[in-house]
Amino acid sequence: MRTAYSVDTVRAAERALMSRLPEGALMQRAAAGLAAACTDVLRRRGRVYGARVVLLVGSGDNGGDALYAGARLARRGAGVRAVLTAPDRVHEGGLAALLAAGGRIAEGADAWGGHIDLVVDGITGIGGRGGLRPDAAELVRALAATGAPLVAVDLPSGVEAGTGEVLGEAVRADVTVTFGTYKPGLLVDPAAERAGALHLVDIGLGPELPDVPELEALQYADVAALLPVPGAESDKYRRGVVGVVAGSARYPGAAVLAVSGALRGGAGAVRYVGPGAAAVIARHPETLVHAGPPSKAGRVQAWVVGPGLGDGAEAAEAVRGVLAADVAVLVDADGLRLLDAGALRARTAPTVLTPHAGEAAALLGVPREEVEAGRLAAVRELAARYRATVLLKGSTTLVAGDDPDTPVRVNPTGTSWLATAGSGDVLSGLTGSLLAAGLAPRDAASAGAHLHGLAARHASDGSPVAAQDVAEAIPVAWRDVRA
Template identity: 60%
Template sequence: MRVAHSVAKVREAEEALMARLPEGALMQRAAAGLAAVCARLLRESGRVRGRVVVVLAGSGGNGGDALYAGARLAGRGAEVHAVLTAPKRAHPGGLAALRAAGGRVAELGDVDGAAAAALLGRAELVLDGIVGIGGRGGLRDEVMPLVRVLRGVRRPLVVAVDVPSGVDADTGAVVPETAAAGPDGEPAGLGARAVRADVTVTFGTGKPGLFVDPGAQHAGAVELVDIGLEPWLGAADLLIPQHADVARRLRGIAPRPESDKYRRGVVGIAAGSARYPGAALLSVAGAARGGAGAVRYAGAAAREVVRAHPETLVSDGLPGGAGRVQAWVVGPGLSRDEHAARIVDDVLALEAVLPKLFDADALALVAERGPQVLRGRHPNALLTPHAGEAARLLGEGWSAARVEAERIAAVRELAGRYGVAVLLKGSTTLLAAPGDGPVHVNPTGTGWLATAGSGDVLAGLAGAQLAAGGSALGAGATAAYLHGLAGRRAAFGDGAVGAPITAGDVAAALPEVWRQVVSSGASDGV
């Protein structure tokens, strides 16, 4: 399990540790780890000696880490150039160390576009130390020309120091370039006011913004350097599961010799309508491959379901009369008419402790009824909204755009307001339960999953995980992880190039990725 802590907790831990260390020792630890990662990356394509490294150094500790690391690389024979983006506030010790090691230093104001292009065009590795974890609001106007040149040159390897400059370390937010005008009053261009890194070397613990989009897209691969903060960090704010974590759960629900379909759990699916019969088929497909022993279906698409999935137990009545289950999934393709409302109310009237997953149209009907229909009444429920559905559930003051921009805050607010676990779907899928516990971040997935019916497969899969046992949060996290891997497998196969897929392809890939996770879980990798 990877973890991340808020900036406030990191600052407190740093202060506690620095009080026990000689002055400057903590920065030297960070710089040594950073330089070691950079040297390893350079050695992957040759050696360190003679390689061109450019350090973009801002003020304070982040710039100091970059300068000290640059000095260590210069000491190994690299040709190191530093561009000071805040020369009057550059870290004096780091600057002196770089110069003493033979590094060359220029100030931002002395580096015009042509000089920047020439320098960055020669670079094989660029260290981004412009702004650290305390940065807010995107990069300053005077730095953006340099960042644009970096984007446009023959791509060097870009390594961010602790967090890519311009990325909010707590939320992953970035500021679009078009939010500010250039010096001539015209829009400054496309993209974000942030550096896009290939690798981010973060110190002590992960930072939430490295794992939540759009920050995650700017961070690249995240490497952790241990600098001794762990005893003072406290509880994590984010958890990022890995293969080994998911494998433990999957092994735990694997059938035993004495198992039968009822002991493994039965999941009920209330989905589909005359207009959207396919949602029922896809939800059942996800559920059938999701770990439960049997699937019951109740709804208007019973004939279509049993034709496509003859093992399914079907009825065309309300869920409450369909037979005993260990969890219900309600909502995909249900529509929002009076009959759909009766189905949702029927599920809400079932035994309170019975796990229930509300998706798609059911979420709109829950939003109409208000949080009180779930809070304190259905402790094992799981909501699975996308940003638009989340905004509807949250109500006044929230829009889909705000949910996307404040994903961590939104999923926490939803879980607290409705008193149930929430799986917020998106380019970064987040999960939260009521209370002060950590938010779970799903690290798997691909943009190819943005295809019709993909969410229906996820709903069925998560429902099966609910029926198999455990918490709603754990079931949702496992389902999201497998769903993301299945999307990758369906789109990429064994290659590096993706291709269009259907939701049915995702469901069909689930058994393979299940086996992959369980068999390789000991490697603890995605």
């Protein structure tokens, strides 16, 4: 599992560790890891000896890390030149080490007057706020135009370490070498999209960090441990039954897609309620169908409500009926527009909301752009305001529980091809089925998002993909995770 901690937590841990180490030891550990990562990049491009390296050096420790790493590269035969963005506040020890190793100070982007093999971004660290200053931004743009790979020190300069926001111009890295632990901005878009490949350097910070992180990203083993496996005594009812209330005369496909996801999500049976029964049975004859209302359809362990419902009186009544049930409920799509906030907050059984950015903005009463720019804040606010587990879909899918002391989960799987009509319906059915199979809301949402994204990767393999393709690839993703 990848974990990330807030800026304040990281700083406190660093102070505690430095108090027990010789002066400068922690920076040397970081510089050694950074130099090793830079060496790997240079080797992939040909060689270290004779390579031309430009360091973008800001003030403070981040610039010091870059300078000490540059000194190590220079001792291996690389030509290293440092562009100082804050000459009056440069890390003196790091600069002295670089110069002693044969490195030089340069002015501006033409540090080498032509070909560059590597750029190292050490302009700002985790304390940077508000994007790059104009002169630094101009320098970064000029060096990016050379096509040289860029390695960011700890995080790309200009992004917000604690939130993942990008409030101005920021570096776009090919590789980010971070120290001690991941920071939220490395895992949450839009900042994460600028980090490139992540490389974590162990500097001994682990024992100083608290047990509960701010963010966590599940890996295969974590998801595999959550997935339901039927026992020898299981039958379709013991495995759980999920009810799906979806589709309408205008959107019968939403019913089919939600049921497609639900059938592959671990529950033993799927009950469908709604006007799309003919379409559902034609595609999935194993589905149990009922004309409604949901309260008369039979016993379920979880409900999924909302995909393709429309906004008529019958749809609104269906949402009300499902929310009144004393079982876990997942609300998606049209159901989010039709839900009663008071009734939702009054529920004692678990609730999962699965909005995209536009739906989240409507629930919060803010512009969509605000949600997209501050996804971490948005998902936390939604979970707190509606007393629900919230799965916020998007380029970074986030899952927040209604307990503010529980880490937000970041989903690491997926592909940009997943931005296709109906894919959210499949995710709803899949996640609802995991709820019915007995997973806790936060676990069901996290595992559902992980499998859904992985299924999309398998289905697309770099090409366009349809929602039904994603549903059909869920068993492949499931086996992949379990293996």
